[in-house]
Amino acid sequence: MKKLIGPFSQVITLAGLPLKGSIEDEQLEIIENAGVSIDENGNIIEVKAFTSFNHSDFDEVEHIDQAAVLLPGFVDCHTHICWGGNRARDYAMRVAGKPYLEIAKAGGGIQDSMRKTRGASEEELIDVTVERANRHFSRGVTTIEVKSGYALDIDNELKMLRAIKKANGQTSPELVSTCLAAHMKPKDFEGSSIEYLDRALNELLPQIKEENLSNRVDIFTEETAFNVEESTYYLEKAKAMGFEITVHADQFSTGGSEMAVKLGALSAEHLESSTDKEVDLLANSDTVATVLPGASLGLGMQYPPTRKLLDAGACVAIASDWNPGSAPMGDMLTQGALLGAMEKLSTAEVFAGMTFRSAKALNLTDRGQLVQGKLADMQAYPCDDYREILYNQGMLPPYKVWKQGR
Secondary structure, three states: OOEEEEEEEEEEOOOOOOOOOOOOHHHOOEEEEEEEEEOOOOEEEEEEEHHHOOHHHOOEEEEOOOOOEEEEOEEEOOOOOOOOOOOHHHHHHHHOOOOHHHHHHOOOOHHHHHHHHHHOOHHHHHHHHHHHHHHHHHOOEEEEEEEOOOOOOHHHHHHHHHHHHHHHOOOOOEEEEEEEEEOOOOOOOOOOHHHHHHHHHHHHHHHHHHHOOOOEEEEEEOOOOEOHHHHHHHHHHHHHOOOEEEEEEOOOOOOHHHHHHHHOOOEEEEOOOOOHHHHHHHHOOOOEEEEOHHHHHHHOOOOOOHHHHHHHOOOEEEOOOOOOOOOOOOOHHHHHHHHHHHHOOOHHHHHHHOOHHHHHHOOOOOOOOOOOOOEOOEEEEOOOOOHHHHHOOOOOOOOEEEOOOO
16 A cells, blocks of 8 residues: 655655765755655655655555654664663662672672563563563654573573564564673573583574574673673674674773674674774774663763764764663663764764664664665654754654554
8 A cells, every 4th residue: 555644844864874984964865845655565665845746646645734854763773671670779879879899799780680580471571572662662763672681591581582572573663682691691600601601502592593583692792791702702603603793892891892893793882981993993894883872871981982983984873772770761862862962973973873874783774764665664753943853852752653654
């Protein structure tokens, strides 16, 4: 069924923008008083002046009766929205100045989420994942990466990934699963880190393949999790098994992003501690530099060097890191606006980072721009000037969101 939607005060197509490097707002394609035609598969046919369409050519015409600016739907390429319980106590202790080790000794941290996630049923995890995903959709996010990694044993990691797969059939946005069994070695595993990773490689990843639960593998490369040598060992073997790879890199210390580049990872994610060396490595690679402002806000630490990354020529994606511990807010629009203000990003750079550049981090080329052949994943804001969207710093949410034109 062919569909026409419009007219929009402005359509910001993001067409023709580079995949890497800095972008000026003057490079934005802005089509005024425009409509979008969509085919029966939910793909965009054309974006042009609304009055230039022959309305009788369409099975359905959806009229927009107010001022509205249309953007591509956001792509959140790094979240952890499948988890049990919450860590409000951790947050209260952290903002009161308690150090991480003290919080962990009091029963907090990732181990706390692990206990609660292991204790949740698959149905409970499906329900909370659907609820969070639909909240994200209401805020303009049409594609959401969802990591496992809060179970940290074979049976419960599979439970998480099965819950994510089933939740994907019950949500408006599309969910893309990632296996993060290598989040950290759980305290109840008595062997070495390599032995833990071998168990994941030999027992978990083959089962994930068999059930088609994910084609992506992630690891937390950090002094408190897995070092570069251990991470390299794991990722090389996972890649040889046919998995796409990505890395939690440079959050508190460096080494992860350099490894990600050497291994040809799709993305290096976090980057709060990246130095000029890592910036140059990422800029001269095909690995997406994924920054997570929500983690900086939640932990009260510096933002990733986003301006430097863009000026050096990197492909920078912006994601929420929505999780129960370090990034509980989960609002991409607010985070993008605040990151832009702190790192002096153009509106075009923020929008690109949350759409087609973020899609690249998921190896998806069919979304993130409002152009012929791309998915009609779209969001409309109640204003007539695109600059109002970030100006309101998250307080002007979209009033209508479409996934593949619906």
